[in-house]
């Protein structure tokens with residue numbers, strides 16, 4: 001079976017003959033061979049050509065293989081590139097150990113057996129591929145951990161993490177933030193009369209509408225059930241009310257329809273709280289305050305925005 005072609009390799013050796021021998025051995029494995037005859041031009045070639053694999057001699061004029069390897073390993077983009085070291089010195093345990101300590105992936109003595117070089121290259125490529133797959137899977141898991149599956153918005157967990165980060169920054173900058181808790185009015189009725197597919201469709205659409213209306217830097221997440229949460233940074237209560245009405249009117253004016261339910265209009269009740277304000281000096285207090293304002297929006301007729309106003313007599317536990 002023919003070996004797969006796997007992109008670009010950088011060959012570093014002051015002997016052209018040695019580079020030719022490597023190319024011959026790896027002709028079927030790599031599609032592009034970039035060559036350099038000393039460490040300095042090899043660093044330049046690495047930066048410009050971004051090879052996915054390096055084979056380097058140790059004994060070279062000016063910058064030798066050791067310094068070349070340690071330079072590559074100190075670069076962000078050079079941390080994971082497989083590097084095979086070559087040395088023309090027999091009995092080179094000390095060289096081997098130095099090379100491995102600097103970050104080489106493997107070591108061969110010249111003149112090398114071409115089948116052995118090929119086998120070592122393939123083994124390193126296999127490891128590299130497994131590592132890439134693992135990285136991709138980890139990135140996916142990280143994304144899933146902070147994403148709400150139904151709406152594709154950030155989830156509650158990400159919301160708290162991001163807000164904590166912002167607050168930590170804000171403590172130094174003395175800023176204000178506004179927290180909007182948005183709840184779909186009569187959502188239970190949609191689920192009960194049209195089914196959960198209809199409810200899910202409404203949640204997805206509202207999520208997308210809120211995301212489209214959200215501005216750069218504003219934090220939006222599905223908070224749970226039929227609740228969404230939005231944080232506006234460096235915003236006073238007047239501007240926060242304007243923003244909350246912007247979200248409320250967007251949903252109110254949208255005509256919801258799908259194969260699961262007839263065309264319908266939906267409204268939001270919104271509770272709004274500002275941080276810091278009175279006893280509202282923690283994230284928990286902020287959300288509790290927004291929740292109690294949301295409760296007032298519900299009891300006073302829904303489809304409205306209520307601003308939480310802290311009074312010294314307030315117990316902070318009004319919901």
Ligand SMILES: [Mg+2]
Nearest residue numbers: 014057059060
């Ligand atoms: Mg040499």
